[in-house]
Amino acid sequence: MSGFNVQGLTKRFGATTVVDDLDLSVEDGEFVVLLGPSGCGKTTTLRCLAGLERPEAGHISFGDRTVFDSGKHVDVSTHKRNIGMVFQSYALWPHLTVRKNIGYPLKVRGRKDALKGGAVERAAEMVDTQMLLDRYPAQLSGGQQQRVAVARGLVAEPDLVLFDEPLSNLDARLRDQVRTQIHQLHQRLGFSAVFVTHDQSEAFALGDRLAIMKAGRLEQLDTPQRVFDEPGSEYVAAFIGMGNRLELTRGEAGWTTASGEVVDLGGRTPERGAGDRVVARLRKQDLHLVRSAEQAPAHHVVLGATLVTKEFGGRHYDVLVDVAGQQLSLEADTREHGAWLRDAAEGAPVQVGFAPSDVRLFAPDLDERPQTGLAVAGTAGSTGGTGTTGGLRAVTTGV
Template identity: 75%
Template sequence: MSQIRVHQLSKSYGSNTIVDELDLTIDEGEFVVLLGPSGCGKTTTLRCLAGLERPDGGTISFGDRVMYDAAGRADVPTHKRNVGMIFQSYALWPHMKVRDNIAYPLKVRRQREALRSGAVERAAEMVDCGALLDRYPSQLSGGQQQRVAVARGLVSEPDLVLFDEPLSNLDARLRDQVRTQIHQLHQRLRFSAVFVTHDQSEAFALGDRLAIMKDGKLEQFATPQRVFEEPSSDYVAAFIGMGNRLDLVRHADGWRTGSGAAIDLGDRSPVRGGADEVTLRLRSADLHLHRAAADAPAGSSVLPATVVTTEFGGRHHDVLVDVGDARLSLQADTREHGAWLSAGAEGAEVFVSFRSSDARVFGPDGRAVEALGSQVTISGSPVGTL
């Protein structure tokens, strides 16, 4: 099978549009992550791919096979689409042993040769569950159950493997283990996959490309590196961890915050098109705490701030500060600042700094401001094409 193509896919429930004329292409062997908050349409898109939901419009094709075509009235049922599905809730048959759970897709598809040739045992070994074949699901831990579910999803060598938030029911340690195992399996087997999550760390770790969704549409579709370094919109930046926001206003001498502090935008100032207001986004790790303005590195933007609260986080303290009417979060090195922060720093007058290269800037329409030499432009499209 070659590409999986979704064109103008639409799905509504009553007056609520959940998927809105979505276009998406998944290359052969590619691991695509649908990322976004609850209600953005990612799970509905996954269920349409599986045939568990009937779209209202558009087409879905697996290679040269049309799975769904609203205009042509084609709708291939789930059991004939050759997809593997791994659910959030494991969805193992409680009355079947592990062996029979893994074998179930082969029996439904009547793949008798695969059953005879040891496909079940090979799938179990891939996820380190070979010793569990004669146990029931109730005799397994959550992590073991999810690994069995992964084996069941892969055993029939499907054209497409669909993951519906499969790690969200696991504790943090098991989540990391199973995530790594899924990544290793994909590197080895190169199956095509769509993985739904709202967790950015899962998305960055697993995805070849990330499809970030908003209101049933793609906001950005690009590699994890591109999304991390160049979020296409204020919405994407906020969702992937750039939680610090400063609203800037153009003055005769440059850009300033609402409280009047000057901000250096580097080669993104002035803004082509004459916008008088922009939004600046920063990650907590890119803001630095100082007791005095003179301690900030040369060339940084420096803002006066007031400490709101601090929390010990091991090698760093999580610190909230107020900068004018904006509340920002940062991580302060415990070795440098731990003593005075732990002694009770609430209300202390401090300074925060950042480099302009670490900031991302968005225009009044929420789209990214891109540097072009000594000028910048507001991007004409919020959707990445890489």
């Protein structure tokens, strides 16, 4: 295979455009993560790749083979696209044993040789479920069911494996375990994959590249490190963890907050051109409580604030402060600040500091608010939740 390409993909539900002229490429053996909030079009894109949704326009090719072309009226059915799919809802047949669930894609493809040759057992062993082969899904935990679903997605050695938020139904501990297992399987087997999630930690851990989506389009496509270090827009910055937003205005003394405090950014300028207003974005880990400006490291910005609330978190407090009418969050080390912060009252004056190098600056006319979701009636999977119907449809076509 020479990779997978999507060109001009457009999908509408009624008058609502969910995927909007999307271009995306996946190199052979690459793990690409579609990242974004509910309603941004990531699951619908995945379902178009799988053949579970028919786009209005566009071209999809797997290597040199075209599987969809709106202009040439090509639309290869799901079971002929040689894909594997892992669903959020597991989508296991309740009346079939684990062995038969894993082997279903081989059965649909007529791969009797693989069924007899131990392919099911090898797939189960890859995800540590070989001891469960004769059980039924109802006899398994959620984590076990999802591992079975992963084995089913890989058993036929597909050209492309599609993951539709497969970890979202698991508790935190199991989510980390299954995520690590998927990462190890990809490293070992080298399959090509597209993985849908709204969780930035999953995206950073798994992706060779991240495709951050907004309103059906790609907002940024790059490696996890580049996305983390250089978010392409305020929207991306907000979504990948830079939740603190501070508006600044240029005056005679330089950049100032709404209350008039000067913010020396060390000559830093917005990634995109701005006039006399700019938005500074910071991660909570980059913002620190300081007892006085003198105690802050050299060249750090220190701003006056008031305490809004604090929550004990063991070795740190989760703290919310108000700076010039804008609420910012941070973590305060218990060993350093616990003695006085424990008894501090709401509204108490505090100070916060940060290094200018940790700030990312954007023009304020960028839309920094993530999408809250597109209400599309009757479209299972279009907003990130596949549902049983969509899942079983995929299983019956052999993915």
